[in-house]
Amino acid sequence: MTFGSDSLPIFDESELGSFLCAELRSDHAGETGAVAMYKGIIAVSRNREILEFAHTHLKTEQRHLNLLTDWLPAQYKSRLIPLWWLSGWMLGALCVIGGRRFTFITISAVESFVINHYEQQIRYAPQDIKVLLTSLQEDEAHHQKDAALRTGTIKSSRLISLWNKVIWQGSALAVSLAKRI
Numbered sequence: 210m211t212f213g214s215d216s217l218p219i220f221d222e223s224e225l226g227s228f229l230c231a232e233l234r235s236d237h238a239g240e241t242g243a244v245a246m247y248k249g250i251i252a253v254s255r256n257r258e259i260l261e262f263a264h265t266h267l268k269t270e271q272r273h274l275n276l277l278t279d280w281l282p283a284q285y286k287s288r289l290i291p292l293w294w295l296s297g298w299m300l301g302a303l304c305v306i307g308g309r310r311f312t313f314i315t316i317s318a319v320e321s322f323v324i325n326h327y328e329q330q331i332r333y334a335p336q337d338i339k340v341l342l343t344s345l346q347e348d349e350a351h352h353q354k355d356a357a358l359r360t361g362t363i364k365s366s367r368l369i370s371l372w373n374k375v376i377w378q379g380s381a382l383a384v385s386l387a388k389r390i
């Protein structure tokens with residue numbers, strides 16, 4: 210489902226509440242990181258499959274980012290945008306260096322985190338915001354499935370579960386920072 214900016218209410222903190230505003234700030238930061246991650250992958254990878262995958266999903270992430278960029282007033286965006294951009298780009302570039310399978314494992318872990326992140330917000334968001342978040346979450350679920358399918362059927366190793374933990378904890382730290390700064 211494609212969600213258009215015309216379906217969004219006017220951004221108003223007194224209506225949304227400061228808690229949800231902080232969450233939305235972290236969503237904008239996260240979508241910035243997602244765009245940067247796919248750009249980092251594209252900059253470094255020479256693998257045709259990875260490049261096609263990254264170009265396709267980058268389009269969706271760019272749409273997510275544009276939607277939130279247009280909707281959120283400047284004061285409701287994280288002041289650490291360069292950091293989210295750099296860390297996303299570096300993560301994308303780094304996972305490509307780790308090889309094809311490692312790239313898809315990393316993307317699957319990142320997208321799983323994002324699905325969960327949106328799920329928390331969908332539970333209590335007002336209806337019009339819930340529709341937006343559900344639409345974003347559906348796209349992330351598609352990205353996650355697409356990446357997970359490409360990781361193959363090899364059993365998960367300790368190293369992979371450790372890497373998943375690093376991704377989840379790193380992303381959780383980024384979210385908590387982006388909610389505040």
Ligand SMILES: [Fe+2]
Binds near residue numbers: 243269270273349
């Ligand atoms: Fe996204």
Ligand SMILES: [Fe+2]
Binds near residue numbers: 348
């Ligand atoms: Fe995504």
